Amino acid sequence: MIALGILMLLQQWLLTPQQLESWGWRIPFAIGSLLALSAVYLRSNMEETKAFTSEKQTVENRGTFSELKKYKRESFIIIGFTLGLTIGYYTLTTYLQKFLVNTSGFSKSDSTLIMVIALFAFMLAQPLAGMLGDRMSRKKMMIIAVGLSLLTTVPVMLLLSTMHSFWPATMLIIIALIILSLNTSISGIIKAELFPVNVRSLGVGFPYAITVAIFGGTAEPIALGFKKWGYASGFYWYLIICIAVSFISVLFMPDTTNHSKLDE
Numbered sequence: 001m002i003a004l005g006i007l008m009l010l011q012q013w014l015l016t017p018q019q020l021e022s023w024g025w026r027i028p029f030a031i032g033s034l035l036a037l038s039a040v041y042l043r044s045n046m047e048e049t050k051a052f053t054s055e056k057q058t059v060e061n062r063g064t065f066s067e068l069k070k071y072k073r074e075s076f077i078i079i080g081f082t083l084g085l086t087i088g089y090y091t092l093t094t095y096l097q098k099f100l101v102n103t104s105g106f107s108k109s110d111s112t113l114i115m116v117i118a119l120f121a122f123m124l125a126q127p128l129a130g131m132l133g134d135r136m137s138r139k140k141m142m143i144i145a146v147g148l149s150l151l152t153t154v155p156v157m158l159l160l161s162t163m164h165s166f167w168p169a170t171m172l173i174i175i176a177l178i179i180l181s182l183n184t185s186i187s188g189i190i191k192a193e194l195f196p197v198n199v200r201s202l203g204v205g206f207p208y209a210i211t212v213a214i215f216g217g218t219a220e221p222i223a224l225g226f227k228k229w230g231y232a233s234g235f236y237w238y239l240i241i242c243i244a245v246s247f248i249s250v251l252f253m254p255d256t257t258n259h260s261k262l263d264e
Contacts, residue, residue, distance in 0.1 A: 001119035003028055004097070008112045051197045051263050063202045071203055074194040078207040080249025081142065081190075084242045085183050086216030088149055091239060092176055093119065095220045096160075103161050103232065104169065114170045122177040129178075129185035138186050139255040145182035146247045152179060153243060157236045193256035196264035215242060 006028050011017075015024040068075065093115075100111035133141050156176050163169045195203035226235040 001116060001123060003032075004112055004116045004119065006031065008109065008116060011109050011112060049197075063199055065202070067199045068202055068206070071195060071199065074203060075207045077194065077249050077253050078191055078204065079211050081146070081187070081246045081253065082208055082211040083215055083249075084146060084149065084244070084246030085180075085187060086212045087219045087239060087242045088153070088180055089184065090216045090219040091223070092173065092180060093122075095223050096173060098220070099160065099223070100169065102227065105164055106166075106169070110166060114166065114173065117170050118173040118177055121174045122181060125178045125181035126185050129181040132182070133186035133189075137255055138190055138257045139250065139253055141182060141186060142190070142250045142253070143247075145179065146243060146250050148179045148182070149243050150240065150247055152176065153239050154236045157239075158233070161232070190253075190256050193260040193262050194254075196261045 010020055010024055010027060097111050097115050100106040100114060101108055104111075106114070153176075156172060159172055160169060163172065191204045191208065192200060222238065223232075223235040226232055226238070
């Protein structure tokens with residue numbers, strides 16, 4: 001959201017379109033590189049959990065791939081439900097800005113503003129959805145979230161492709177992001193609860209990173225590829241297939257609300 005805010009600032013007040021296209025696009029990347037240093041500082045000063053500190057004193061061989069082999073089912077569950085989540089996330093938060101320009105016909109400045117407003121609403125939805133996830137079965141909430149995504153993804157994309165009014169498009173994206181927040185708000189804790197502390201970092205990080213790189217990172221070029229081939233709606237069905245894989249994975253996922261390995 002902040003990145004889009006900086007882009008909006010550059011587009012509307014600080015630079016001309018020619019300046020932005022020739023050299024101004026590098027400014028957000030320069031800011032991002034400086035922020036990377038703050039991430040290093042934060043990580044070096046974070047405290048470990050008591051469970052990890054205790055485990056560290058008693059386990060010599062921890063967090064290895066040989067240890068991860070004992071949790072193949074959990075690893076495949078993470079790959080499965082991350083598949084639909086990551087491609088949905090990158091589609092709604094990154095690709096839609098280009099979609100609003102290339103397909104819906106909005107100006108670049110309007111598409112940026114729409115996404116800033118929608119992502120602000122998405123941010124506000126996170127803690128509310130998280131509170132809901134603490135009060136009901138996490139598995140049930142994931143089934144609802146992924147099920148709603150299955151039902152609404154194609155209609156939302158089709159409606160947006162023909163929508164040319166600012167606020168209707170904004171509200172439609174906000175609705176899609178609120179549905180997504182039912183998933184994103186609890187996915188982190190679900191992944192952590194699938195593994196005991198000695199293999200949690202590798203168990204969560206490895207299958208998640210591979211899935212995000214392959215499917216989340218390629219969402220935009222695949223969408224633009226379908227559009228280039230003259231079959232833009234093919235990407236909508238690609239989304240549905242990925243979300244369907246996540247839905248099946250969630251059905252086979254243990255309910256971590258009652259069977260958490262967080263303190264093991």
